[in-house]
Amino acid sequence: MSNLGTLDLEFLYLGIKKNGTFNEKDIEESELKRLGVGRTLDELASLKERNLILMNNDGTFTITDTAKNIFWDHQVPLRIKILRILDIRAFPLEKISTYLNEDEKMVFEEIERLRKEQLIMMSPLRTDAGLEKMYEILDAGIAELENPHKNIQHKNKNELIDELILQIKELSISDEQKNTILDKITQIKEQSK
Known part of the structure; x- marks a missing residue:
């Protein structure tokens, strides 16, 4: 990228x-x-x-x-799209969500996950309007872009299912829909044991 x-x-x-x-x-x-x-x-x-x-x-x-397909394909995970944007240059949250046509709250949550994984970092930038949070990609984030499937291969099925459950719980859908999806995933998890 x-x-x-x-x-x-x-x-x-x-x-x-x-x-x-x-x-x-x-x-x-x-x-x-x-x-x-x-x-x-x-x-x-x-x-x-x-x-x-x-x-x-x-x-x-x-x-x-x-x-x-680079930035706007819904099949590409949001984390990869964010890393691709930041591979171009550092941006504030608003610009990232604007360029990706994604909800700012969703982008912020994913950015926080990426920060915790130490793939990106936030740097304050002093502007006329005050301090602005700029996000930039780290070497580990660039490595993730070069081989996005590497991390998935190192996780076992249960870890992936647990991550999926957490992500589903954060979705903006009805509790009934969440529970239906979570029940099916739990069944898959039980069958894989």
Whole structure:
């Protein structure tokens, strides 16, 4: 993921905000207008070259599935998406949740888990508005990105089931739905003994 930069993320996010397709006017109306014509064209060419956007006949740009899968695929765990964002550069919580189109509370909870696992760290940054919490990836987080399945292989089935139970308990669904899911998982756990 380290071949993606902040501008790549900003352009891709613009496309995601615009339902996968954006045009010159969308760029002009966004914060990306600060780049000027030359840098904008360079960035668009770079994204196209890396198969992250496609140029349509009508002059619009479409985000490719390859690009969508990096940050916005629902099959990719939130922890991996957060690590990918932070692999680009340090961001505050608000920016991370905005770029990922995820609930800020969910992102914060996952960030706290990542901090406890020492994959990311929080650094205070003094700004005009006061102190801002910036999150950045650590070497262990980069290693996790390079081999995301490594940690799963070292855990036994019961540990994975216990983690899953904890995550289900934190979901924002009815208690009845939670209990139904938890009962099924408990049955699986009992059968695997």
